[in-house]
Ligand SMILES: Nc1ncnc2c1ncn2[C@@H]1O[C@H](COP(=O)(O)OP(=O)(O)OP(=O)(O)O)[C@@H](O)[C@H]1O
């Protein structure tokens with residue numbers, strides 16, 4: 001079945017969405033079938049993949065609360081997205097979801113799997129992956145998480161096997177890491193023993209800036225092999241692409257940002273043993 | 276009494292903490308007595324004001340939940356801080372706070388005011404503002420909000436009269452604004468009719484970058500006078516200062532970032548009628 005990867009860091013603005021969108025796109029361009037689920041009420045990943053704000057119905061909220069699974073196409077054939085909108089804030093604020101355990105997403109994905117397996121056994125002709133292909137027909141499912149440690153992020157941690165942590169090369173960004181690791185540890189022992197940190201990704205690195213260099217040196221010294229070799233440089237093309245509703249790998253495939261995300265896609269593939 | 280100002284934007288990494296810390300410092304250096312309350316479990320503002328992680332007890336969590344009011348000194352005489360630590364996450368996750376209405380902070384501030392007024396009437400010798408000066412002896416109280424629209428941010432919106440919205444000159448940053456304004460509107464009509472948007476602050480502006488210029492032009496065209504004339508430039512000194520545990524206005528008072536925050540402090544003072 002599909003491997004579920006969460007892209008998360010409670011610190012804001014560190015490149016979670018930029019990483020989720022461009023890693024998904026790089027894998028899709030390499031032939032993998034990818035589903036991105038946007039779990040941020042701001043809906044930045046949905047925008048970055050070209051889904052207009054008024055076209056986000058049904059959304060991730062409908063999937064988590066009612067199991068309505070309706071991925072939408074993006075400009076890339078192999079990349080589908082379940083968009084997000086402001087109704088996701090209801091999960092944080094309104095009953096019954098406010099009191100629900102953090103496994104809404106995990107259960108919605110599981111229920112879908114069971115339904116499809118039942119149907120596949122009946123018809124044996126599943127063959128061609130339909131637009132709303134069931135989760136097990138995707139190679140990878142990527143979850144873009146909002147900032148903070150709300151229940152939207154814990155839902156992602158409960159459903160995921162792997163966690164990619166983008167880390168901006170800035171001083172404040174280092175602070176939140178220990179809280180994040182603590183949260184992962186406590187969820188691993190309570191609800192999801194499969195969850196493990198896939199790697200830490202240095203983002204917005206600027207070789208001319210001594211603070212950036214210092215943060216990178218510090219993180220590599222402390223985290224060693226958990227830090228990806230690939231570093232994402234600060235590159236304005238990465239921040240321009242969303243205004244055109246496409247990943248940077250499509251908007252400008254040879255810019256330094258796109259090349260870095262393609263290198264990251266390959267590095268993660270190798271680290272996972274070529275899968 | 277003190278004017279309470281929240282610095283908030285659900286979008287992450289837009290300069291909320293950098294603005295709260297440096298605006299507070301600029302006002303303190305100009306002679307105002309300022310209290311900063313850190314409402315972010317990451318505790319970045321506490322770090323930026325030099326409070327070591329193991330010295331944050333009692334914290335904002337203790338103030339919101341038990342009324343324990345113990346501001347700490349900073350390197351600036353007129354600037355005090357109530358630090359934050361990871362226990363603030365409990366307000367989002369654990370009972371009874373998870374189900375509490377969003378007025379924990381407002382009620383804690385009110386209770387304090389009543390107690391001091393009672394005591395002042397009894398002793399008449401309040402005179403010298405003690406380190407834990409009651410809220411009404413501060414000119415301004417500044418609230419640094421976490422990213423997202425959790426109950427920590429709504430607590431700030433319930434307690435505050437003014438709201439400053441830092442807006443990074445980036446495409447994704449524009450997306451969340453309408454949700455933020457909607458949230459403000461609904462809280463204004465339900466719990467806090469005094470809340471009004473003081474202004475939108477453009478941050479990390481980069482004159483050499485056409486996207487940054489375009490975002491600034493767009494925001495001024497749509498928001499008009501709500502946008503401060505002062506723009507905060509991208510300036511690495513602003514991101515270096517926190518690693519020294521001090522505001523940039525102290526770390527490097529003549530860098531472009533510090534000068535911009537001092538200009539902002541004056542502009543807001545003028546807009547509020549010299550107060
Ligand atoms: N390597 C980069 N170079 C230049 N700009 C970047 C880079 N990565 C991200 N950005 C820009 O920086 C801003 C923050 O990135 P992004 O929105 O991806 O972070 P995030 O962690 O998802 O934020 P949030 O916490 O709000 O979800 C965006 O405007 C984005 O376009």
Ligand SMILES: Nc1ncnc2c1ncn2[C@@H]1O[C@H](COP(=O)(O)OP(=O)(O)OP(=O)(O)O)[C@@H](O)[C@H]1O
Nearest residue numbers: 012170287288289290291292293422508509510514
């Ligand atoms: N004008 C600026 N120039 C350069 N760097 C800046 C500027 N303003 C903020 N920064 C840096 O950018 C990063 C994000 O800023 P900051 O942490 O203040 O944003 P925030 O909105 O408080 O983030 P969060 O959403 O996580 O609370 C920090 O590392 C900070 O040092």
Ligand SMILES: [Mg+2]
Nearest residue numbers: 016017040044
């Ligand atoms: Mg994001």
Ligand SMILES: [Mg+2]
Nearest residue numbers: 291292315319
């Ligand atoms: Mg902050």
